[in-house]
Amino acid sequence: MDDNTFISNDLFDLNDEVSVLLWIPNSDNNSIADYSRKRYELKKYACLSFAKKLIQKNLIPIFRSGKKLEDIVIEEIKNNDIQKVVLRFPIYNSEKQMIKKISDSYPHLDIKYITLANLINQKTFIQHYGFPKSFTKFRKIVEKNNLILEPVDTIRSFKKLNNNIIKNNKIDKIRDVENFTIKNFLFYMKKSLPTYKQTRDQLYGNNISSGLSIPLSIGTISPRVVFKLIKIFEKNIVSNQSTYWLKFELLWREYFKLLSYHYGSNIFNTSGIFNQKEYPSCGIANNLGNFPKLDDDLINSINNQLTQTGYISNRARQIFSSYLIYNKKLNWLAGALYFKKNLIDYDTEINFCNWMYIAGLGTDPRGGRVFNLDKQKSLYDNDYVYRKKWNN
Numbered sequence: 001m002d003d004n005t006f007i008s009n010d011l012f013d014l015n016d017e018v019s020v021l022l023w024i025p026n027s028d029n030n031s032i033a034d035y036s037r038k039r040y041e042l043k044k045y046a047c048l049s050f051a052k053k054l055i056q057k058n059l060i061p062i063f064r065s066g067k068k069l070e071d072i073v074i075e076e077i078k079n080n081d082i083q084k085v086v087l088r089f090p091i092y093n094s095e096k097q098m099i100k101k102i103s104d105s106y107p108h109l110d111i112k113y114i115t116l117a118n119l120i121n122q123k124t125f126i127q128h129y130g131f132p133k134s135f136t137k138f139r140k141i142v143e144k145n146n147l148i149l150e151p152v153d154t155i156r157s158f159k160k161l162n163n164n165i166i167k168n169n170k171i172d173k174i175r176d177v178e179n180f181t182i183k184n185f186l187f188y189m190k191k192s193l194p195t196y197k198q199t200r201d202q203l204y205g206n207n208i209s210s211g212l213s214i215p216l217s218i219g220t221i222s223p224r225v226v227f228k229l230i231k232i233f234e235k236n237i238v239s240n241q242s243t244y245w246l247k248f249e250l251l252w253r254e255y256f257k258l259l260s261y262h263y264g265s266n267i268f269n270t271s272g273i274f275n276q277k278e279y280p281s282c283g284i285a286n287n288l289g290n291f292p293k294l295d296d297d298l299i300n301s302i303n304n305q306l307t308q309t310g311y312i313s314n315r316a317r318q319i320f321s322s323y324l325i326y327n328k329k330l331n332w333l334a335g336a337l338y339f340k341k342n343l344i345d346y347d348t349e350i351n352f353c354n355w356m357y358i359a360g361l362g363t364d365p366r367g368g369r370v371f372n373l374d375k376q377k378s379l380y381d382n383d384y385v386y387r388k389k390w391n392n
């Protein structure tokens with residue numbers, strides 16, 4: 001709800017009657033077979049929690065499930081005589097096709113496109129600087145020109161709703177996940193942020209990193225709010241290399257969001273965003289469905305942790321993706337889809353761009369990352385603690 005660009009103050013008039021469409025695919029819908037079941041349940045809960053807050057602001061949550069999203073939007077426009085819809089600015093072909101279908105059905109509909117709560121204004125960034133071909137270039141531009149945006153003000157409250165809308169609702173029992181997320185992050189900052197840089201590269205351990213990926217991917221906190229909280233922490237408690245490093249990692253996230261905004265559906269290209277003719281050692285000829293046997297104790301442990309919990313550390317993600325691409329010659333897209341199916345914090349842009357980066361088909365100046373398994377074991381699990389726990 002906080003910093004939610006879809007309900008920002010300047011989008012609506014207080015006399016407007018605003019409904020927020022909350023679409024959840026049916027649990028037996030084929031499309032959710034591509035996603036982690038845990039992620040699905042978590043998103044569903046977050047959706048209910050969001051709906052509760054909408055009601056408090058006199059906004060109307062409309063739950064729909066099943067069917068295709070575009071069909072549901074078209075149906076709602078027809079049934080409720082809707083005059084204006086607010087949609088995310090489309091970047092992928094599937095989104096563009098969906099919007100075409102909606103505007104073809106209602107040529108006079110007022111469609112307003114907005115961007116999500118990004119750290120920077122993507123459109124003006126590209127206009128001024130073009131797309132930076134390396135992360136370092138991007139980071140330096142953002143830092144030098146102070147481009148991080150502030151969170152937006154969201155709608156205070158609309159005119160009172162007809163009470164029937166909210167009667168008979170079991171929603172009272174739902175917890176406030178947004179509040180829960182903020183509390184968790186404040187606790188993390190106090191306890192562990194000052195040592196983040198020393199711990200975030202580890203393979204395992206409690207509080208080695210911020211744990212923000214799940215709430216960020218589900219949308220129960222925005223990166224701008226996180227950035228603001230870190231700055232307050234730096235001003236009032238501690239400011240050191242670690243506090244800077246968390247902002248640095250959030251800029252990585254932003255870089256991949258900008259890359260996807262700029263290159264759209266090309267981030268799903270087997271040959272990468274630049275359509276490289278010469279591939280590095282990753283075998284792009286391998287079938288997507290042909291998943292290799294994992295014949296290494298560390299890789300098997302990472303896979304077990306991933307499939308059993310839905311979460312693995314950044315170190316584990318790097319080792320695992322490098323192994324599949326370079327040791328097993330797996331098409332990187334198959335790896336990215338495997339993560340999509342298992343990660344509880346799955347994020348389209350971060351996931352696909354990281355896989356592409358490791359495969360050397362993105363913007364890595366070093367042309368890909370090969371992780372030597374023996375070296376990784378001796379550096380990060382020399383005493384077998386991780387493998388003893390997960391290699392079962």
Ligand SMILES: Cc1cc2nc3c(=O)[nH]c(=O)nc-3n(C[C@H](O)[C@H](O)[C@H](O)COP(=O)(O)OP(=O)(O)OC[C@H]3O[C@@H](n4cnc5c(N)ncnc54)[C@H](O)[C@@H]3O)c2cc1C
Nearest residue numbers: 209210211212213249250252253314317345346347351354
């Ligand atoms: C092959 C591969 C696939 C990945 N897939 C995903 C994914 O689907 N969803 C996801 O959220 N992260 C993904 N990551 C990035 C990273 O591993 C996770 O964000 C991080 O491990 C999550 O834990 P955390 O929030 O505690 O991390 P922290 O170290 O505390 O990082 C804080 C935040 O910074 C951002 N961040 C950190 N590392 C990266 C990175 N390498 N690239 C972009 N942003 C980053 C994330 O938003 C993260 O939540 C992937 C990394 C690799 C190598």
